[in-house]
Amino acid sequence: MIDTLAFNYRKQLFAYDPSHVKGLSNPLTKAQIKTNNIKMNAYEMKLFLNTILLMNGDLIDEFDSVYKFLITFIKIVDIVMYEEFSDDILNELRALIVDHHTFYTTGFKEKLKPKHHFMVHYVNCIKELGPLKFLWCFRFEGKHAEFKKYANNITSRKNIPLTLATKYCFQFCSYLFGNSFFQNDLVDCKNFSPIDLSKLEFYQNLCTKFTIGNEVLSMRYKGVLYEKNYYVKSKNTVLLILKIFFDLHNEIFLICQECKTSFSEKFQSHEVLGTNNAYYLKKIDLKSVPSKLYTLNDGKKVVRFF
Template sequence: MLLEDVSDGQNVKDNLLLQQYPSSLSLMLYQDAFEVVSPLGPGKTKHKILAVYMTLGEILPHNRSSVDAMQIVSLCREADFKTFGHNKVFASLIADLKDLEETGFLAADGNMIKAVLIAFLGGNLGSHCVGGFTENFSCSKHFCRYCLVDREGFIKNPLALCPKRTADNYKDSIEILSTTDQSVVNGIKCNSVFNSLKDFHVCSGLPPCLGHAHDLYEGVVSGDLSLYIDTLVQVEKHFTYNELNRAVAKFKHIGSDALSKPCEVKTGQRLAGSAAQNQCLLRLLPLYIGEKIKDPVDNEVWQLCLKLRDIVELVCAPQISHNDIAYLKIMIEEYIYLRHSMFPDKALKPKHHYLPHYPELILHFGPLIHLWTLRFKSKHSYFKQCSRKVHNFVNLCKTLAERHQLLQSYLLAGQTFPPTIQIIGEANDYRHHLYNSATQDAVTKANVSNHNMLDVSAVVYKGTKYVKGHVVVVDHTDESTEFGKIVVILVNDSKLYFVLELHQSVRLIDLGLYCLHCPTDRSLCVNVDSLMDHYPIPLYNMADLFVVSLHHSVSS
């Protein structure tokens, strides 16, 4: 069984309102603060805004990731939020959510539709603020919002199992807070106003921050990968920082990799790149300097780096099986143990503690990539641009909200979502007789009508860009993976087909890459929806070998 979206997680399946009223909507909120002026200028923090956005779990994932589909719920100056507190700032939002839970709204067909909050996304700091948890991760005794681990126990045994946070023990902590003079009990400093909702509780409704500078790419990956690179350079002398940076600069990045080219890696410092840049560096590191690693199979630091890479591939998979979740749990436990034992002088951080929670969180929320926070952060750019153009900071939140709603009115006057297929490259009529015999046979066997069919050089399908020359996964088992190189892209009657040049592959365990064999004699014409994995992967040349680095794990 595969988990493919948030609706497959136990969080949605166990929701009482959604069970009782299947037509109800699943609300997903996101909150974050952002600067509208230069963070280095004199006006920093003065106009900082706390934004709350909303999307629906019923929207397909590729449409949900579009910023135009994200609706604004509220804008508030962060200074006002700190002055008046949660209860007053979120009072109207809580009232609306309760009304949607209990009464609902009248739909166009005359039926009453209810809605329920299933997840409140945000960074670690923001999520702890919303949940009433302590926001001091460096000093507080209890720093986890998922379990009752304490700092001393985590330092002694990073893999120690601790009781999960539940609505009951959360309530017990609140009662102790109200009857004693303690300011924090079990990492809880106040009762969250969102716990007043009937079918939501912060102990089960705050997903991990997968994207931004908190858990993964700008957290564990940024800190640990820089540590491994520093060890390979300074201690084991496999290469130098200049060689690594020169290799990155000269490497011919293709496709989406070219948009997230890693930044310079500096001596003894954390990776300074964005989440996308750190992801690219981790994925392509074997291509940059893999050939310089002496005895890569026996090198413990290099193998630890590849293990981190495998974990990231599994965590970021858009669909994942229960077997892969069990495997992810084992991988994370091995990784934490090795990281702790190999670098005892480099203490593990609270971000490392969140990793062992990921398998259970995937079962609870569904694939975590569908709760990716970076897409919500992209929504900030509209308000930042708007604030710089209006040149007026009087009642700025009202101005931005009105401008945004006018834009939404304009967008909703047309198509709610972008078309499924968007041809962005050169398009020509498909003339069957002009193609080689392999392509002709593949199209004929696929029983695809040639009427009004176009051969295009590039296309965007459900938000993903495909170009000729990229490869896709055709078949995947524990023993082998078969790739298909896109040689022809065909569009016919709102359907997208690829003619693929099939390649068997061999996994290079010392590099974590897949090496493609010479093409087989077979070509295949497939509908894009029938592919095992839809993501297009750039094909790279390494020492006269064609290799690919997976963007995420593929579940069979």
């Protein structure tokens, strides 16, 4: 059992990635926990789910049944967000959903809701339609927050839908005329500096003909922040970003070093144990969103990709 005050203390002081700060939810109250009525929007819940073990995993009994249920749910969310699936992964997803629903009805004594029924069809939907992350309504539902702000700021109550639609039209025109709507894929890219890759001590290990280009310390590509000393995942290998490199054709590459890692079942994260003498020149893609290195309360260094 974790004290509410201690839980909120860890939650608020957790070293979040700067790009996740906007997803911080309000502290939990005893009344919310007692009534099982925790108020969060979708983005806040997503961040909360992906960081709860990093914040409080060291306080949780690994043999606790509710903890095992949480692990099952996190695994389901992680798998559903994959972009590629094998038969083994789909079979694992089907088994996890069965375990989730079984404990939900027997452990919590709750009845399944319609959204639980939808989960039963996840595997078939993936087989028929492909990765579910390309079909979800997450970004569309995110637009609700904007209209809620409009509704709180207007005083007209005669025709609220028309007022909201008109206000949004003005906002959209502002985007268009302000050139903030049509942005390049690459933004917030600063501090260019020339670099000669051939002078790197590990250049021979990169297996590339590239030598001259430009280096940046950080950049935002298609809304995703890439920084030096962040980590990316390539299949089952965790890579440390050493340099962000542009060739003469403005193609973007990451110069990475392979890490020694061990997957922690308790924290559902990769514990970083060191680095190997293996280097890669990896063309940038969005299959693995970069992660910062998190230091847990017990001193372990981990990365979690979400």
